[in-house]
Amino acid sequence: MQEIELKFLVPESRLKGLMRQAKVKSSQVTQLAAHYYDTPDQQLAQAGIGLRIRKEGETWVQTIKAGGDGLAARLEHNAVLDNEQVQDMLDNNELMPDLTIYKDTSIATALADFKLKKLAKQLTRLYVTDVQRTTRSLIEDDNDDPNNCLEVAYDYGEIIHGTDDSQREAIQEIEFELVSGDLDFLFLTAKTWCKRYKLCLSTVTKAERGGLLINGRDHSPAVSANLSQLQVSKDSSMPAFVRAAVHNCLLQILPNSSAIVAGSTEVEHVLQLHTGIKRLLAALKAFADFSDEINPDWLPILQQTAVLLDDYRQLAHVVSHVEPLLQTYGAPTVDWATDIDAIKVTPIDAVRANDFQLTLLELIAFAMSDPSIEPKADHLAHDKLEKILSKEYEKCFESDNEPDESSDAELDSDDITDDDNQAEYRLSNHLTDLLYISEFSASLLRKKKTKKKTTRWLKRLKKAQIALEQHSADSRYQQCYELKSATDAHALYGAGWFTATLEHDYDPTAKHLAKFRDSSIFW
Structure with a gap:
């Protein structure tokens, strides 16, 4: 099945008020003890998969989560386990997931790249979580659509390293999961709570946090743009x-x-x-x-x-x-x-x-x-993109955007005026916008015969954009050091260094721009 939920971090200053809403007469408090499994080199985590066995009240459940849209939806499969068998495995320190149950399920595609028998032999318990969960149901008071229902779950506890229980990290978060009905109800409810309690969205799962703990990291690496995910x-x-x-x-x-x-x-x-x-x-x-x-x-x-x-x-x-x-x-x-x-x-x-x-x-x-x-x-969309790209392309070559290329000699720094900087800044922004729009549009507009042409044009645009952006950044750094020199004479070195850098890099930047300008468009 597909799980659709939104997760938020709870600020300490708003916790008391939030708990008054979470702990109502109909709410339930459950102790959750979960064991998370992966290979020693975390192959499942790298594939975006989380695998756990968790005690939910008096019931043991094996859960796997994978895939999804990267925003709020994930594939999820839950299997209730035999309590006596689980207890026997715990007593012998042999508690391990059973991967054979996924053979003919909706989650099978997420595991398609793994050989399950080999994977099962490699699995090990990496970390555990000990969480107290307070849950309540919210049902929309609407006679027209009485099926809108979601579960609010506040989790408080910690993640514990699987082999060193002195390494722990606190958990304090609230989740809104759509049980039935329309997405609108989920988002309207989440917005109401977000506004009232100043909640902050988090896409970091407990599995991801556990992986960070055992790797000695506080946060996952920064994520850059990935156009291969553009659908x-x-x-x-x-x-x-x-x-x-x-x-x-x-x-x-x-x-x-x-x-x-x-x-x-x-x-x-x-x-x-x-x-x-x-x-x-x-x-x-x-x-x-x-x-x-x-x-x-x-x-x-x-x-x-x-x-x-x-x-x-x-x-x-x-x-x-x-x-x-x-x-x-x-x-x-x-x-x-x-x-x-x-x-x-x-x-x-x-x-x-x-x-x-x-x-x-x-x-x-x-x-x-x-x-x-x-x-x-x-x-x-295809029918509108050419006009949009052409309009943005024309902005890049308006006369007040272009730097003065009339002299082959190095540009004297005294000739760089505020107007020049403003024009350069505008051109940098136009090139950046054109690059992003072109990247979104390229797969719809390019044809098989013009694929190389499209790739070459985008490459030249990116080189021009990066060169001009760097030139603009160096100009700002030069100003930054120059201003700093009023209170710290040591900054004069930086101001002079960037002045020389700007003069040296002006011609290469202008050449990248000219090369891009001379390239025929791909649409």
Whole structure:
């Protein structure tokens, strides 16, 4: 069967109020003791599969979870086990899952890449969880649709290392699982609780957290864009296409935002979340007419979050990458601690903001909703994409965007004006938007005979975009060090270094832009 649930982390400040809603007369409290299994090298985890045996009250249940849409839906199979057999295995320290039960089930496809007999011999218990679960049912008070029902489950406990019980991690989260009825009821309820208790979405499963514990990591690695997961076809309708694009962006956004709300300060999580939001903004703006369900209120919230993340990301990149680089060239150390501390809104503040969390919920609901019931469901996306791409392409070559290429000599830094920087910034944004839109659209527009042409054009666009983005970033770093030099003379080295870098890299950047401009479009 398919499990559809939303998981949230609970802020300590809101816990008492939330528990008053979770612990009502009809609620149930169950102690859950779960044993999680994988191979020593975690082959199941790498395939996105979680396998456990859990005691639920007085019943032992073997559960496997796999696949799904990466947002809120996963395949799940539960099998009730014989209590006496389980107890015998526990007494002899031989409790192991039975993989033969999956042979003719819906979960079999998820295990198709494994030889089950060989896998069974490799399985070992990696970690356990000890959780107290408080559950209650919520049924929509609607005579028109009395079947809308979901389960609210608050989990409190810990994950324990399978071979070293001194290694533990606390669990404090709440889940909303759709039992029956419409997705709308799930999302409306989750939004109400999210708004009231300032909940934060998390895509990190207990299995994933257990894997992190045994590997000695606090958070999973940052997730970058993966266009191989973009589910579009030549006959995709306009509503289906824009949902697929949003879905693909969320697959990048949600894991990184989940890590940040859980406390990650890694620059790569911030970078990939920022990139995911920029991709999402490009898609929502370019394909705004593809669906009547797109909410224009999403844009300002996403834009504000992207700006806040970028302010922190740039300074954090200076500390983590630029400073060590400069010091390899003999630069004196510049202390940026006070500058970091002066940032009023940190990534965790930006991502935990209720408006952003509610927007994420609405975007997930949109991506999972049925595109076939929309008025434009019979309009093919393919028919509109050429016009959209052409319009975005033309923005890249407006006269006020282009840097001055009239001289073959190195550009003097004194010639770089604020107007030049603004034009460069606009061009960088246009190229970035064009790249994202083109990547979403390429599989629908390219033909077999023009596949190489499309690949070559995208490659040249990406090179131009990366070169100009780096040039713009170096310009900002130069300004950053120049401003810092007013209070720390050591920063003068960095200001001078980036001034020289900008002069040296101007011509190569202009050549990448010219090469892209001279390439014929693929649509």
